[in-house]
Amino acid sequence: MNIGFQLYQLQEIDTNLDSAKKRIGDIDALLENNVKVINSQDNLEKAKKQFISNTNDFNKINDEVQNKKIKISQSEASLYGGSVKNPKELEDLQLEISSLIKSIQKLDDALLEKLIQLDQSEKLLEKCTEEFIKAKSDFATQNALLMGEKISLSEKIQVIISKRQSTITEIDKSTQEQYGRLRKNKKGLAVAKLQDDTCGACGAGLTASQRQEARSATTLFVCPSCGRIIYGSS
Ligand SMILES: [Zn+2]
Numbered sequence: 543m544n545i546g547f548q549l550y551q552l553q554e555i556d557t558n559l560d561s562a563k564k565r566i567g568d569i570d571a572l573l574e575n576n577v578k579v580i581n582s583q584d585n586l587e588k589a590k591k592q593f594i595s596n597t598n599d600f601n602k603i604n605d606e607v608q609n610k611k612i613k614i615s616q617s618e619a620s621l622y623g624g625s626v627k628n629p630k631e632l633e634d635l636q637l638e639i640s641s642l643i644k645s646i647q648k649l650d651d652a653l654l655e656k657l658i659q660l661d662q663s664e665k666l667l668e669k670c671t672e673e674f675i676k677a678k679s680d681f682a683t684q685n686a687l688l689m690g691e692k693i694s695l696s697e698k699i700q701v702i703i704s705k706r707q708s709t710i711t712e713i714d715k716s717t718q719e720q721y722g723r724l725r726k727n728k729k730g731l732a733v734a735k736l737q738d739d740t741c742g743a744c745g746a747g748l749t750a751s752q753r754q755e756a757r758s759a760t761t762l763f764v765c766p767s768c769g770r771i772i773y774g775s776s
Contacts, residue, residue, distance in 0.1 A: 546773030589670040736774030744768035
């Protein structure tokens with residue numbers, strides 16, 4: 543068999559092997575990459591804190607309003623109950639009630655503002671919860687797909703390796719070494735095809751006798767320009 547053709551086949555096998563291995567590396571990186579889950583969890587924690595803080599603020603103001611309302615009814619009971627007769631005391635009670643009413647009005651404004659914030663933070667919390675659930679589910683789905691792909695790639699690699707072993711037995715050791723060195727130095731492309739009258743890798747023109755050598759079944763022809771093995775089908 544044409545030695546150049548054998549090396550060309552070997553290179554195809556090695557290219558497939560490299561790309562399968564590279565994809566497994568990419569898959570391993572993707573399996574570890576749960577940035578979206580982590581980010582959405584962070585957002586959810588922040589939204590929870592904000593919601594709790596707004597709830598506490600709201601309750602605090604609301605308690606204050608309720609306390610003042612109790613105070614008003616107590617003062618009103620004293621004012622209209624008849625137990626207090628002293629005009630100065632009665633006047634003080636009236637002043638106290640009107641001052642309490644004023645401060646309740648102010649607190650009601652604050653309460654309304656807090657209620658709006660509380661409503662917003664509740665909506666944000668719902669949104670963040672949904673996003674977190676979705677991120678987790680997407681991650682699980684993606685990982686299941688990637689794991690499936692990884693398993694079939696591993697099986698494919700086993701097939702490629704056995705194909706490589708049977709191919710390489712037909713190639714002598716020194717040619718294997720030459721191929722190995724070239725493949726390493728030429729970024730995976732050790733063997734180029736003869737394309738018309740040129741080297742398929744670097745495009746250098748070849749003479750008629752060089753092309754003849756490239757088509758030879760027994761000897762290897764190396765491109766005088768780029769140093770790669772050129773294989774020409776005869
Ligand atoms: Zn070349």
